Amino acid sequence: MTSLTRALFWHAPTTQRVPRRHLHRYPTRCYLISTLLPDKEDQLVAPLAIDTAILDVDGTLIDSNYHHALAWSRAFDRFDYRVPLWRIHRTIGMGGDKLVTAVAGEDAESRDGDALRDAWTEEYDAIISEVAAFDGATELMAALRDRGITVVLASSGIPQHTENALKLLDDGEHLDASTTSEDAEESKPDPELLDKALEKAGGFNAIVIGDSVWDMKAAKQREIPAVALLCGGFGRDELLEAGAAVVLDDPRALLKDLGPVLGDLG
Amino acid sequence: MTSLTRALFWHAPTTQRVPRRHLHRYPTRCYLISTLLPDKEDQLVAPLAIDTAILDVDGTLIDSNYHHALAWSRAFDRFDYRVPLWRIHRTIGMGGDKLVTAVAGEDAESRDGDALRDAWTEEYDAIISEVAAFDGATELMAALRDRGITVVLASSGIPQHTENALKLLDDGEHLDASTTSEDAEESKPDPELLDKALEKAGGFNAIVIGDSVWDMKAAKQREIPAVALLCGGFGRDELLEAGAAVVLDDPRALLKDLGPVLGDLG
Numbered sequence: 001m002t003s004l005t006r007a008l009f010w011h012a013p014t015t016q017r018v019p020r021r022h023l024h025r026y027p028t029r030c031y032l033i034s035t036l037l038p039d040k041e042d043q044l045v046a047p048l049a050i051d052t053a054i055l056d057v058d059g060t061l062i063d064s065n066y067h068h069a070l071a072w073s074r075a076f077d078r079f080d081y082r083v084p085l086w087r088i089h090r091t092i093g094m095g096g097d098k099l100v101t102a103v104a105g106e107d108a109e110s111r112d113g114d115a116l117r118d119a120w121t122e123e124y125d126a127i128i129s130e131v132a133a134f135d136g137a138t139e140l141m142a143a144l145r146d147r148g149i150t151v152v153l154a155s156s157g158i159p160q161h162t163e164n165a166l167k168l169l170d171d172g173e174h175l176d177a178s179t180t181s182e183d184a185e186e187s188k189p190d191p192e193l194l195d196k197a198l199e200k201a202g203g204f205n206a207i208v209i210g211d212s213v214w215d216m217k218a219a220k221q222r223e224i225p226a227v228a229l230l231c232g233g234f235g236r237d238e239l240l241e242a243g244a245a246v247v248l249d250d251p252r253a254l255l256k257d258l259g260p261v262l263g264d265l266g
Numbered sequence: 267m268t269s270l271t272r273a274l275f276w277h278a279p280t281t282q283r284v285p286r287r288h289l290h291r292y293p294t295r296c297y298l299i300s301t302l303l304p305d306k307e308d309q310l311v312a313p314l315a316i317d318t319a320i321l322d323v324d325g326t327l328i329d330s331n332y333h334h335a336l337a338w339s340r341a342f343d344r345f346d347y348r349v350p351l352w353r354i355h356r357t358i359g360m361g362g363d364k365l366v367t368a369v370a371g372e373d374a375e376s377r378d379g380d381a382l383r384d385a386w387t388e389e390y391d392a393i394i395s396e397v398a399a400f401d402g403a404t405e406l407m408a409a410l411r412d413r414g415i416t417v418v419l420a421s422s423g424i425p426q427h428t429e430n431a432l433k434l435l436d437d438g439e440h441l442d443a444s445t446t447s448e449d450a451e452e453s454k455p456d457p458e459l460l461d462k463a464l465e466k467a468g469g470f471n472a473i474v475i476g477d478s479v480w481d482m483k484a485a486k487q488r489e490i491p492a493v494a495l496l497c498g499g500f501g502r503d504e505l506l507e508a509g510a511a512v513v514l515d516d517p518r519a520l521l522k523d524l525g526p527v528l529g530d531l532g
Contacts, residue, residue: 066351073332077396084400084516085332086499094405101446130343136351233352235501 003223010160052203052264053144054224056210057155057165059232061137061251064165065092065211066233067127068120075119076104079112089233095156095187096120104244121158128161134231136252141174143258153178154197156187156214177201181200189217194224207265209254216242225265229250295452306358318469319410320460320490323421323431325498327403327517330431331477332499333393334386337423341385345378355421355499359478361422361453362386387424394427397480400432400497402518406475407440409524419444420463422453422480443467455483460490473531475520482508490530493520 059065069089076083077127081104091102096117101109108116141151151174156266159180166172177200184192198206209220211232219226220243228244229251236247246261248254254261330532335355342349347370357368362383367375369496374382410417417440421428427448432438443466450458464472474485477498486509487494494504494510495517502513512527514520 033267063350063352066332066339066355069332070336074396082398082401084329084497086329086497089332089499130349136346231350231352233355233499235503237501237503 019097023114029051033264043081044263050149050205050262052150052198052201052206054152054154054201054206055119055141055195055209056093056208056212056215057153057162059156059211059227059234060134060215061141061153061182062131062133062165062168063231064131065089066094068121068124071123071127072099072103072120074123075116077219078119079108079116081108089203090213090238093156093188093210093232095181097181121160128164131164131168132249136250138174138256140251140255141169141265143255144177145174147258147262150176152176152197152201152203152204154181154193155207156181156193158182188212188214189221191218191221194218194222213238213242216244219243227261227265229254274360306389316415316471316528318416318464318467318474319471319476320417320418320420320463320467320472322359322474322478322481323428323433324423325408325477325500326399326400326475326481326495328399328431328434330495331355333397334390336356337389337393338365338369338386340389341382341384343375344385345382346499347374356479356504357477357530358482359422359498360452361447362424363447363453381519386501387426390427391528394430397430397434400517402521403515404407404436404440406521406524407435408527411440411442413524413528416442416467418442418463418467418469418475420459421445424448453481454478455487457484457487459483471532473528479504479508485509493527493531497521
């Protein structure tokens with residue numbers, strides 16, 4: 001047994017014998033010990049324990065989606081684009097680089113994209129002091145770490161907004177690493193940010209906790225199980241359709257069911 | 267034939283013979299001509315044409331739900347209640363008299379209910395100028411009237427807010443009547459406001475067009491078919507679960523499919 005395998009067994013001692021021809025049924029997050037027993041017809045399969053929680057920030061840990069939606073709306077207004085708020089709301093969680101195109105079209109992006117993003121930053125900064133952490137958000141992070149899980153933030157937000165979010169989350173006390181839009185070339189729903197977060201955390205068996213369909217789509221592309229929280233204002237059906245494995249109300253609800261949820265998804 | 271029956275046939279000439287024992291299958295909005303042919307085994311059934319459209323205002327015709335949510339959030343903040351925005355958002359469309367209890371509890375209502383509503387009005391008034399009509403809203407009202415349908419607004423909003431909404435909707439040019447919270451003792455989801463709207467319109471076979479689960483629940487209680495629009499930010503599943511017969515994006519989408527939708531629901 002290699003030390004890696006020993007470590008895996010320490011985290012997840014449950015193993016089962018599986019006929020080689022059925023191995024394809026097991027998701028990639030199961031560790032297949034086929035290298036140890038190359039000639040056997042039966043293979044030992046150990047489900048990997050979750051070692052990393054990749055958390056989205058806006059709408060997941062802090063109650064900022066509605067402020068972002070209004071800030072974008074005000075930015076679009078400045079440039080005389082008529083964009084309804086529900087459309088903006090449903091694109092929050094996407095990177096700002098993709099949002100303008102998504103709600104106002106490619107012409108708007110090429111003509112005013114950067115100016116719109118500057119205006120959004122100004123408008124959001126004007127109301128950022130109203131944003132609070134969700135009830136249970138910091139306790140959730142602490143509870144994850146208590147279980148030996150590395151906690152890493154993967155936000156599509158710009159660094160100054162992530163910095164403000166960290167202040168609201170006990171100054172990042174229960175946090176091992178974080179990424180911002182600067183860490184990846186492609187923002188969500190591209191999964192690059194998840195890769196970077198996992199890399200920073202040094203983990204390899206993650207769950208994603210997010211509130212937007214963009215978090216779910218990114219996780220699905222990497223076959224990472226994802227928990228969706230309704231507190232960002234997305235609908236349950238949209239989140240399930242985008243790939244959520246579980247949908248719960250908010251951080252407090254996840255905290256309450258953390259054991260069973262991690263068990264089901266591990 | 268009475269003049270009433272003649273009028274019905276004029277609106278909806280399609281009739282069919284139905285065995286008396288199957289009459290219970292027909293919804294109340296079908297006019298049963300059993301009084302005319304009391305001794306026959308077969309009964310003539312004429313589906314009533316829709317004569318009245320009862321439209322919700324906030325989130326349905328004007329893009330105000332997110333402004334209302336923020337205004338309530340600011341009002342709650344003033345009194346140190348921590349209420350997440352998504353919870354507030356999902357109660358918009360309820361009467362303000364019920365909203366405080368729904369999101370902050372009975373104690374908050376009895377202690378600060380009226381003061382919170384005053385604060386909400388102040389906060390909403392501060393941003394009311396940012397609210398716009400949805401694309402297609404006034405055209406939808408005009409198209410309904412072009413089909414001989416009486417258009418009546420049934421808002422749970424306070425009179426001054428409804429007045430502002432009317433200004434955004436071509437000064438109410440395509441409108442036959444409107445109600446506000448003052449017209450009914452019980453606000454939505456109680457169906458009293460729908461009764462008052464139908465009474466004001468002088469109609470008796472209505473559809474409801476709204477964006478919130480409260481519109482859908484009120485309509486369901488009166489067995490009035492309801493069209494839900496997603497532009498208020500509610501989720502499709504919530505609206506269907508609350509009783510929506512059809513879910514479409516926004517007034518423009520309904521305008522596009524108005525004929526088939528009225529045909530299906532008539």
